[in-house]
Amino acid sequence: MIEQQTKNFQTRRKFLRNIAGVTFVVGTGTAIPTILATASKNELTHLSAWVRIEPSGKIVILNPAAEMGQGSLTALAVIIAEEMDADWKNVRIEDSPIEPETYGLQWGGKLGGPMITVGSRTVRGYYHALRLAGAQVKKILLTAVADKWNVPFKELSSDLSTVTHLNSGRKISYGEIASFIDVPNSLPSVTDDDLKDPRTFKLIGKKLDRFDIPAKCDGSALYSMDIRVPGMLYGVISRSPVNGANPTVLNASEIQALEGVRQIVNLKHGIGIIAETFENCLKAKKAILIEWSKGNQADTYNSEEAFTSYEELAKASQPGKVLHEQGNVSEVMSGVTRVYAADYKNDFVYHAQMEPLNAVVSVAPDGRTAEAWVGSQAPDGARRAIASTLGIQFEDVTLHPCYLGGGFGRRSMSDYVEEATELSNAVKKPVKLIWTREDDMQYGAFRPICLQRMMATVDKAGHIESWSHHIVGTGDGLLASGAKNPYYSIDHQYIDLRNVDEGVRTKHWR
Secondary structure (H helix, E strand, C coil), X not given: CCCCCCCCCCCHHHHHHHCCCEEEEEECCCCCCCEEEECCCCCCCCEEEEEEXXXXXXXXXXXXXXXXCCCHHHHHHHHHHHHCCCCHHHEEEEECCCCHHHHCCCECCECCCCCCCCCCCHHHHHHHHHHHHHHHHXXXXXXXXXXXXXXXXXXXXXXXXXXXXXXXXXXEEHHHHHHHCCCCCCCCCCCHHHCCCHHHCCCCCCXXXXXXXXXHHHCCCXXXXXXXXXXXXXXXXXXXXXXXXXXXXXXXXXXXCCCCEEEEEEECCEEEEEECCHHHHHHHHHHCCEEECCCCCCCCCCHHHHHHHHHHHHHCCCCCEEEEEECXXXXXXXXXXXXXXXXXXXXXXXXXXXXXXXEEEEECCCXXXXXXXXXXXXXXXXXXXXXXXXXXXXXXXXEEECECCCCCCHHHCCHHHHHHHHHHHHHCCEEEEECCHHHHHHXXXXXXXXXXXXXXXXXXXXXXXXXXXXXXXXXXXHHCCCCCCCCCCCCEEEEEEEECCCCCCECCCC
16 A cells, blocks of 8 residues: 655655755746855755755755656756756756745746646756756865865866866865855856856756666656555545536435445536445446536537537638737738648547546545645646635645656646535545546547638749638647748738637647
8 A cells, every 4th residue: 555655745845855965956937046044054045956955965956847748857967067067967956946936947047937747848958957957066176175175276176066177186075065065145146157068068958867767667757646644544536527517416325325425516517426436436426417408509519510500610701819910811812823722630639547536635624725746747846736725825735746657738737626625625624536537538628629721822933922710720829829921931921710619628739
């Protein structure tokens, strides 16, 4: 039985109070690290990424990104380790606290955006700031050695967690430095000039063993599906067959009397069943009789027939939402005979992540705090969703990030976390909510269905003269990613989006 494992999940302040060694911190608001602290001194705020060096030589790097098999856990640590010349074999990676103002992505040149792992933006979103963080750690270490040995800074070099005095050959390890380093009164500034020449990289771009693989091979990797806490119950939900339908239970007393069933919970979109075992939940779910409301927007929607109406919309003269327009496409197309046209059709696609959606949420008896174990692409969003569901503060929720058994965009949503919160709140006990594969297929959030109609004209030389692109489907902004043509010199372009709200749940799909 896998019991609750904290994995050193704690707030930044508790972490700093409890550790030994020296901690290096990156300040938000700029991409330049600005704070250095030891465990015994200042309580720090407004942090974004940090490194701990212990006297043993162990280097702990905190990771703010979700790891779902894509390697972010290792990649971000490598960026810091590269610039600080860390010996990779001594690096350990731990999850950062779920504090977006501190550990959020670097958007608009500043850290502090959302803690969301989507769209291949994790490495590029953190890359520059974490390089600067590593460079400053190295500069602080070298400065401390220069002061202790009374030698010029420029006579020192670093490599493999060791500082060397070039003239004498004297060496000292980062662990030894951590045992005596003092907080400097004035931290050294770091600019792009302090960063390494990529041609000298020893870690970035090189073949390295991923940090998460051994645990995933020996079974010790912790997914939220593995979590079991004392007193935990299980939950399933019978969700609406058509999005928007509301349920009425017809045999509640019969279900309540079934073996192991603790409670039935009415939700807007389904009926939750809380029981002592998952098997108890599934038996009750199979036996429950529900009457669903009619007149929902998606009641009569047929995706197989939708393309016929989409083709008509693509031909309509009424424009949609204009995404990009330059020149005069209509005029050019009306005056040429060489027009190339093609329709591309995308149907709904299910995410089919390997690990079914699940979450463990434990609401306190007074309902004023909660603790959760979740595999999420947006852990700050999940933490916020729990707080919102309960009407409490973000700070009143403790969220333990777990490995993700696949995401593909689906786990950037927090609907399954909200559901687990509602079930736990109904009994004021920890509840593990599990979606079956059938649940996810029926009530999924799919890649949108759409028709993309593209037309182009060419001049006598065979060059593209005009470009027209009509996007029709359900999913709104999800349909239009990448529609613009910024890399081609086409004088006349027109791209529009003709969204049809079908009442179906849609989401990014990797």
